[in-house]
Amino acid sequence: MIQLEYFLLLAAALFCIGIYGLVTSRNVIRVLMSIELMLNAVNLNLMAFSNYLDPATARGQVFAVFVITIAAAEAAVGLAIVLSIYRNRDTVDMEQFNLLKW
Amino acid sequence: MTLAEGVQLVSFGLLAAMMIGTALGVVLLSNIVYSAFLLGGVFISMAGMYLLLNAGFVAAAQVLVYVGAVNVLILFGIMLVNKQEDFKVIPRAWIGKLATAVVCVGLFALLSTMVIGTPWALSTETAAGDGATVLIGMHLFSDYLLPFELASVLLLMALVGAIILARREYIPDEPAETAVSDALTLPERPRDLVPAGKSDVD
Secondary structure: OOOHHHHHHHHHHHHHHHHHHHHHOOEHHHHHHHHHHHHHHHHHHHHHHHHHHOOOOOHHHHHHHHHHHHHHHHHHHHHHHHHHHHHHHOOOEHHHOOOOOO | OOOOHHHHHHHHHHHHHHHHHHHHHHHHOOOHHHHHHHHHHHHHHHHHHHHHOOOHHHHHHHHHHHHHHHHHHHHHHHHHOOOOOOOOOOOOHHHHHHHHHHHHHHHHHHHHHHHHHOOOOOOOOOOOHHHHHHHHHHHHHOOOHHHHHHHHHHHHHHHHHHHHHHOOOOOOOOOOOOOOOOOOOOOOOOOOOOOOOOOOOO
């Protein structure tokens, strides 16, 4: 029987991979993809808890549906922001996006 | 899900290997187009995990929304900003990468000790199974009605905001005489058209 811990460990690994990609990538689109990875890891957590701790009412599945909705909106707005920054700076390098830094 | 336990275990192992492998590919590959397609692999294996967790509806929603919409949107974004550029080399960038890797491995170790050490209060009720779809619908229209409506408003706001952000900014040369007829149109800078069928390497 698959234990709850397996799913939680897998979600933790996916989340850590997402954080690594988020911090180290220099391409903006790859940063967006890493955020999607992290959101998916959270979703897997929600679904695992829903199945093992509260299987009869399926509340975790409702939460996962909401997270999927918000993630879709986030991807659309994020890509629009990336496009507009790309038009301004003519690059997709994260290190060049320091308009507010110094 | 009525599968034999061995089948469940094997499919979990396959899906987990596929998920971790494709996720590492997303983060580590240098070609961004390969990364985008591998991201689709992560989403597909995630949908398989949802099926193993007795959630057929969310698995279908995952395939429809993530693979069908988000991944395609990201591919479109890559095609729109497809600039082959070699990033300027930052001196001592490996220190940052190493520090990030150490932090991520540490976080994973912390989470795993927590996950393994915690006595989870496992429920003995039977899972809703295929009836979960009906249950989700009941939840959405009774006790989660307000978040549901808020999500719909948020999606509308994201739609309008994305259009406003992604349009070309328009700076009028002369102060526009207040035309009533185009009061509802969104002014946009005219684009310089690229001749069709012409490659950009000439």
